[in-house]
Amino acid sequence: MIDRARFESADELVLCHALEKLRTREGLRPARLQAEARVVAEPLLSLSAVRRHSAIFDLDLAHAAVAVVGECVQDGLNGTDRIVADAVLGLGLFRDRYLRRGMGARDVDGVYSDLLSRRRRSLLANWSGLHEALDAEPIERPSDRALRGSLEGLLLRELSRQLVLRETHSVGASNAPARLRPGELTGATLNGHRQGRVVVIGAAVMDATFKTKSIPARETSNEAYAFQLSPGGKGLNQAVAAARLGLDVSLLAAVADDRFGDEIVDYLRRENVDTSMIKQVPDAQTAFTGIIEFELGDSIAVNWRNERELRIDARDIDRCLPQIAEADAVLITFEIPRDSLERATARLREPGYRHVTVIVTPGQPYSNAGVSGQALAEVDYLVAHPWELGRYGPSSDGPLDVDVVARQLLAYGVETLCVPLAGGCTIYSATELGTFAVPTFPSAYKETSASRDAFCAALAAKLIDNLKEFSEGVALWATAAMAAAAADYPLPNPMPDRRRVDQLLTRSRFQVAPRSVPPESVPLVSDVSSAVRSPE
Numbered sequence: 001m002i003d004r005a006r007f008e009s010a011d012e013l014v015l016c017h018a019l020e021k022l023r024t025r026e027g028l029r030p031a032r033l034q035a036e037a038r039v040v041a042e043p044l045l046s047l048s049a050v051r052r053h054s055a056i057f058d059l060d061l062a063h064a065a066v067a068v069v070g071e072c073v074q075d076g077l078n079g080t081d082r083i084v085a086d087a088v089l090g091l092g093l094f095r096d097r098y099l100r101r102g103m104g105a106r107d108v109d110g111v112y113s114d115l116l117s118r119r120r121r122s123l124l125a126n127w128s129g130l131h132e133a134l135d136a137e138p139i140e141r142p143s144d145r146a147l148r149g150s151l152e153g154l155l156l157r158e159l160s161r162q163l164v165l166r167e168t169h170s171v172g173a174s175n176a177p178a179r180l181r182p183g184e185l186t187g188a189t190l191n192g193h194r195q196g197r198v199v200v201i202g203a204a205v206m207d208a209t210f211k212t213k214s215i216p217a218r219e220t221s222n223e224a225y226a227f228q229l230s231p232g233g234k235g236l237n238q239a240v241a242a243a244r245l246g247l248d249v250s251l252l253a254a255v256a257d258d259r260f261g262d263e264i265v266d267y268l269r270r271e272n273v274d275t276s277m278i279k280q281v282p283d284a285q286t287a288f289t290g291i292i293e294f295e296l297g298d299s300i301a302v303n304w305r306n307e308r309e310l311r312i313d314a315r316d317i318d319r320c321l322p323q324i325a326e327a328d329a330v331l332i333t334f335e336i337p338r339d340s341l342e343r344a345t346a347r348l349r350e351p352g353y354r355h356v357t358v359i360v361t362p363g364q365p366y367s368n369a370g371v372s373g374q375a376l377a378e379v380d381y382l383v384a385h386p387w388e389l390g391r392y393g394p395s396s397d398g399p400l401d402v403d404v405v406a407r408q409l410l411a412y413g414v415e416t417l418c419v420p421l422a423g424g425c426t427i428y429s430a431t432e433l434g435t436f437a438v439p440t441f442p443s444a445y446k447e448t449s450a451s452r453d454a455f456c457a458a459l460a461a462k463l464i465d466n467l468k469e470f471s472e473g474v475a476l477w478a479t480a481a482m483a484a485a486a487a488d489y490p491l492p493n494p495m496p497d498r499r500r501v502d503q504l505l506t507r508s509r510f511q512v513a514p515r516s517v518p519p520e521s522v523p524l525v526s527d528v529s530s531a532v533r534s535p536e
């Protein structure tokens with residue numbers, strides 16, 4: 001079996017992410033690669049080895065990529081690894097051989113089904129027969145969990161290594177990189193935008209959402225008019241939102257190794273979020289959030305994080321630091337322990353690492369204290385609701401003054417504070433932009449729990465587009481994404497793509513006008529939230 005060695009290069013890591021996403025649904029088929037050429041399949045299609053194969057054999061890039069991967073499976077893998085990789089990726093390399101050796105057509109069709117789940121079931125059900133057909137010595141049949149949780153990952157890692165080797169050892173290889181043909185893809189852009197790499201560090205839980213018109217009084221009950229059980233959590237929502245915007249996204253979170261944890265991981269993969277950094281904890285219970293949601297989208301919630309079993313600790317941060325440090329932006333939520341958050345921000349600012357944009361969401365606020373001033377100094381963008389900021393202002397029994405808190409946070413070293421409120425947003429920046437308001441985009445629905453997550457993802461996307469330069473236009477685009485998520489609240493998953501955000505901006509008459517007056521003279525938020533305090 002394949003050794004569990006770490007990735008030897010960033011190229012291997014990127015290719016492994018792509019293969020992991022492409023194994024879903026019908027697998028690695030030319031039509032799939034063509035349909036997702038500008039997002040998921042781009043790292044594979046842009047390989048020099050694939051381009052050389054395409055030129056030599058006069059194939060389009062999609063068919064050439066499938067052929068190159070097939071060669072890696074047949075030439076670089078042996079026995080069980082070859083059988084599993086062929087089935088999981090849906091390559092169909094051994095279909096004729098299976099049929100010639102007497103396997104039933106129905107069983108073979110199952111091994112190459114258009115559904116990954118069915119391919120896995122058929123693979124395990126026909127384990128001995130598949131090995132006999134290829135004259136391979138079978139190992140003990142793995143469990144479904146072992147197949148999905150370890151064996152497939154090791155195979156994809158090895159395939160990515162084989163593909164990188166073919167960059168210099170395949171037919172027609174040379175030391176010079178292959179030239180792009182006119183109109184072909186490059187890794188730098190996606191529909192005119194930089195694709196970018198984002199890592200989200202937060203929680204992935206199950207949401208139990210009760211939709212009702214009113215809160216029942218104590219010791220009474222109300223009937224809900226709808227109920228939904230679905231994956232959630234700020235970390236998960238931000239990762240999905242970033243993927244919808246065309247970013248290459250990985251999520252670092254801890255989930256239980258139970259049926260709900262599997263459902264969370266499967267959902268992330270369907271949304272094109274890389275799950276290689278997900279920590280699945282055996283014999284643990286899935287974390288849940290109970291949500292009471294009202295007709296217009298506003299809600300209240302109770303969280304059970306199961307922090308004793310499910311937590312991202314400092315060791316997890318250190319383990320994943322190479323991947324985290326390669327990102328263009330890192331989104332962190334207070335769903336992870338405070339010491340883990342402080343560890344992440346400190347490690348990313350160590351000498352030798354390039355500057356990674358750090359965007360932090362302080363929800364749910366830590367119950368006993370805020371984060372240290374040293375950690376705040378490493379935050380580029382803090383995206384916070386007014387009630388979450390109470391711990392960061394001067395100690396006082398009076399009403400919360402967000403403007404005072406904002407000045408305090410900027411003094412700690414936070415570069416920019418974004419305060420979304422009622423569909424709009426107030427920006428406090430330590431740069432020459434100063435303080436300004438982004439207007440509200442009208443919507444029949446109130447801000448939903450996920451709309452701020454859309455803001456954070458869009459902020460990262462637009463900063464990557466603008467080579468990390470923050471501007472009024474960046475703030476407006478992120479606010480439009482937040483408004484789109486709120487306006488589309490009735491949809492099953494309202495996270496917008498770029499087209500939806502641009503559509504909302506096109507229809508809006510609003511424009512951002514930066515404020516040049518000093519922050520202390522502009523009571524932008526405190527006027528409407530002076531009575532809001534952080535809950536104990």
